[in-house]
Amino acid sequence: MTHLKHPAMTQALREAGYRLTQPRLAVLQVLQENDAGLSPEEIYRQGKTLCPTLGLVTVYRTLDLLAELGLARRVHSEQHCHSYASAGADRHYVICQACRRVIEFPCHGLDDLIAEVRQRTGYTIVGHLLELSGLCPDCQARQEM
Amino acid sequence: MTHLKHPAMTQALREAGYRLTQPRLAVLQVLQENDAGLSPEEIYRQGKTLCPTLGLVTVYRTLDLLAELGLARRVHSEQHCHSYASAGADRHYVICQACRRVIEFPCHGLDDLIAEVRQRTGYTIVGHLLELSGLCPDCQARQEM
DNA sequence: TTCCTTATTGAAAAAATATTTCAATACGTT
DNA sequence: AACGTATTGAAATATTTTTTCAATAAGGAA
Structure with a gap:
């Protein structure tokens, strides 16, 4: 995780009183790098390359959190119901x-x-x-x- | 299942070469009686009052079939991902x-x-x-x- | 109508997906 | 650097969906 491409998002997290952790950064980055909606499983897979200790449970939790803050939104793709995309997509x-x-x-x-x-x-x-x-x-x- | 309110749909099933079974009729009727999207579970519950032997597996299969024939369509409600509604809803x-x-x-x-x-x-x-x-x-x- | 063929069914088992619990960890403040 | 606490990952649990397969019932033939 060398370059953060989402300063606005990370700041929003901080301002809402949440900690800026490696797993959260990884999920954010994966969402930003993809246009399409991704399933938790896919986000998990891609996220592990950014944060090897990442767990699937944390992906679920982080997606919930990001959605609540309006930083990500749920997208109902036909194959995967719980897909998420970067906000505004x-x-x-x-x-x-x-x-x-x-x-x-x-x-x-x-x-x-x-x-x-x-x-x-x-x-x-x-x-x-x-x-x-x-x-x-x-x-x-x-x-x- | 005394009154069939969906002659067009049942006919479409027949014409596509499928049998007109009690379980299928029950699922069709439940879909017709509801505007909102229903989860397989809900369809199963309601369908049982029309066809007591109905099984959940058959609900899944029938929904797939109806969707393929264009008689029902998948609706992505927030709570239930695999919700279905009567076609055209x-x-x-x-x-x-x-x-x-x-x-x-x-x-x-x-x-x-x-x-x-x-x-x-x-x-x-x-x-x-x-x-x-x-x-x-x-x-x-x-x-x- | 009754018989026969075969699509269709429901139950059980398996697979996939999502949530809860809890001790260990790492974030951010002091 | 050390502390308090939010956050984490693994395991266990719960929920949802799919597969398998013997039993059943739909619909054509006699």
Whole structure:
């Protein structure tokens, strides 16, 4: 763990009164280095290269903590339910109901909707996940046979 | 299981070459009677009142099958990862990162975006899940203290 | 209807995933 | 450098999901 690329995050941890430990730094760094949502298991595996003593239990605990502080957020990928991503990592994808193929798409046009929700509910919105589901071209063709 | 309220679904099962069994009918009916996403466990519990011999294993298998046929879809509720809902049940909610409180909101303005995605990807879109995450008013206030 | 074939089922066992407990450790303050 | 305490990892436990397999029941044929 030579270079910290997340000074803002580490500071937020400190300011909330938590200690800045090697395991926590490792988890933070792994999240930062990955765009996609990662399962606790994957984070554990990658994290061990940064902090060899890291335990899976600590990964679970740290993810809970980071999510509570808004530094990470839970992402519901199709394979792994308890996946996490660095905060602010929005995701938009279509998943085929039949073959599970996933395609990401650029997302615009959500801003108005988000503004409206903020107004109606009073929530501050910091991230989103938009999962569309349907049938991919291949499976459409297959169904018509 | 006196009244079948899902003739279209049962027919789709038959047409795909699957048998129309009591356990499958029970799962279908439970899904139809509930708007929210249900965990396999809950479906199992409710399904037993319709088909007393129903087993949890069969619930898992049936959900897989229905999802593959597009008759049900997986819904990623925060508490239960493997939740399922009747097909076409869209969901829109904001979840507070700190206290996990969930509020649903009516969703409009997604149609344009969906049309664009259909055009770009060729996918037929039949449902969606939009999860916004942020901080609820209470937790915002608490953080400012 | 009754018989037959075979997909489907439920129970048990196994595997995978998540949580709790607790003594040992390491963070940050003094 | 030494101390108090939050944090850790390992083991044990609990929960959730998948696999295996003999018994059952769905649906076509007679």
